[in-house]
Amino acid sequence: MGSQIVSLVVNDQRREFIARPGTSLLSALRESLGLMAAKRGCGQGTCGTCTVLVDDRPVMSCLVAVETIEGASVRTLEGVARGGELDEVQSAFVDGFATQCGFCTAGMIMSAEALLERDPDPSREDVVEAISGNVCRCTGYASIVAAILDAARRRRDAASSGGDAPAVPAGSEAADGAGVR
Amino acid sequence: MAKLRGRGYASVNYPTGMNLGGDPSQALIHSTTTGTFVVSLSSVDLGQGIKTIAAQCAAETLGLPYGNIIVDTADTDTGPHCMGTFASRGTHRVGNAVIMAAAEAREVMLEVAAEELEVDAADLETDGTGFIQVRGADEKRIHITDLALAAHFEHGRTISGRGIFLKEKNEPVPETGEMDPDSCQAHACTVAVVEVDDETGVVEVLELHNAYEMGRALNPAMAAQQVEGGAWMGMSHALFEATEPYYPARDHGPRDFSEYLMPTAADIPVQRSVILERPAANGPFGAKGIGEMTANAPIPAIGNAIFDACGVRLDSMPFTPEKVLRGLDELRGLDELGDASERAHAPATGHERP
Numbered sequence: 001m002g003s004q005i006v007s008l009v010v011n012d013q014r015r016e017f018i019a020r021p022g023t024s025l026l027s028a029l030r031e032s033l034g035l036m037a038a039k040r041g042c043g044q045g046t047c048g049t050c051t052v053l054v055d056d057r058p059v060m061s062c063l064v065a066v067e068t069i070e071g072a073s074v075r076t077l078e079g080v081a082r083g084g085e086l087d088e089v090q091s092a093f094v095d096g097f098a099t100q101c102g103f104c105t106a107g108m109i110m111s112a113e114a115l116l117e118r119d120p121d122p123s124r125e126d127v128v129e130a131i132s133g134n135v136c137r138c139t140g141y142a143s144i145v146a147a148i149l150d151a152a153r154r155r156r157d158a159a160s161s162g163g164d165a166p167a168v169p170a171g172s173e174a175a176d177g178a179g180v181r
Numbered sequence: 182m183a184k185l186r187g188r189g190y191a192s193v194n195y196p197t198g199m200n201l202g203g204d205p206s207q208a209l210i211h212s213t214t215t216g217t218f219v220v221s222l223s224s225v226d227l228g229q230g231i232k233t234i235a236a237q238c239a240a241e242t243l244g245l246p247y248g249n250i251i252v253d254t255a256d257t258d259t260g261p262h263c264m265g266t267f268a269s270r271g272t273h274r275v276g277n278a279v280i281m282a283a284a285e286a287r288e289v290m291l292e293v294a295a296e297e298l299e300v301d302a303a304d305l306e307t308d309g310t311g312f313i314q315v316r317g318a319d320e321k322r323i324h325i326t327d328l329a330l331a332a333h334f335e336h337g338r339t340i341s342g343r344g345i346f347l348k349e350k351n352e353p354v355p356e357t358g359e360m361d362p363d364s365c366q367a368h369a370c371t372v373a374v375v376e377v378d379d380e381t382g383v384v385e386v387l388e389l390h391n392a393y394e395m396g397r398a399l400n401p402a403m404a405a406q407q408v409e410g411g412a413w414m415g416m417s418h419a420l421f422e423a424t425e426p427y428y429p430a431r432d433h434g435p436r437d438f439s440e441y442l443m444p445t446a447a448d449i450p451v452q453r454s455v456i457l458e459r460p461a462a463n464g465p466f467g468a469k470g471i472g473e474m475t476a477n478a479p480i481p482a483i484g485n486a487i488f489d490a491c492g493v494r495l496d497s498m499p500f501t502p503e504k505v506l507r508g509l510d511e512l513r514g515l516d517e518l519g520d521a522s523e524r525a526h527a528p529a530t531g532h533e534r535p
Contacts, residue, residue: 046438101228140413
């Protein structure tokens, strides 16, 4: 089987590119589409630095053969900021200094985005569970956990005060779980 | 069978920099035509934050906003020489070199401003927002962007500076062995609270309390992050990480992150950290290095806490459940015999058991 044209919706834009069968989503993002936020750490699904959202679910993009998700919606860190403004998770990471060398940060943020879209009011244990596949070698995790909880608060506050930013993006299932906890 | 709680502490003195054949680092700084200052270094930032610290030292010394500084550490072939990123030396050596370079550049900056404003350079001050002004008469002032343009296109001056910090080689005194190997020492103490499960041997770290005397925390957020992230690394060394658990046998050696274990977010203890500042006379704004020491004290503190909890004295890392259980067996064995004399040759703790 030879190379084929793959079509994805990446950060709300339809993108087409040529890929050999078995090309990882990570390689496609970085090499074909020039999106460098997702990092290649271990290349075997154990470090989480390559985490992106595929149809709103966090995946290790190094393990996904890109031709198997033809037509899917892919979201990367590059698509998180809205209109040039950092979103709540990014702002909370900056304000809470939840980063050091930065190599894990893109994956951490994408895991957090997936969690908060699923559950706007997560417990500390929920946050720990959500980032359990993301390895950080610098921070000791405490500042990251705190930042994600802070981001959840910010997003709920923005939603309850009727701000411009929706609590959850349209199309997400997260709203179903709101207020259940 | 019970979970046994224990508390232990350990302290560390840690040298900043090293001796060998002398320990220098250089910095060069120059203004672009628009008044941005480029700090050129060969000191590599691998996530520890030397670019942030170098920019802070430059901005503070020049009297300009942090945003006016670009730190260029791109190329060790072409940049001014640095011994390297090790020995907790970056902040101290490079910080001092940057301050020296920035002080020289500031002198030129004020000279050119004096010509532009037709005043004495000694009467000038910086306001920290980008203006150079006459002290006490701030209507007579010039912005660094205008100044840098004038320096380049009208005065033919480069606003630039050179800096180096050298810790000279120090030979030991033959009679006494005395020497001066470092520039200053940072100090720290960690108290660990652990729980040891005497059935499974699993050690859980519940709390880590850290006190660090670091001269001056040039960037308190980064310093606190270094202390707590380092404590996590120490905990990781103490309880989890081993490339060859039965060294030198390669059996059971980890091959990837799924086998090379480190604590995750689920394993982190409560941490409380205190930063104490006793400025070092030779440090940049009094700072000492705390790069490597942050992973040191937690390890013996956890070892001592395990001893306090269950009486097992472990002295080889990591303190795995297997080692804890062997140690407990040893202690129980002595008790069960009821006659210590028969096993008087046996070590009091379990770690040397074959």
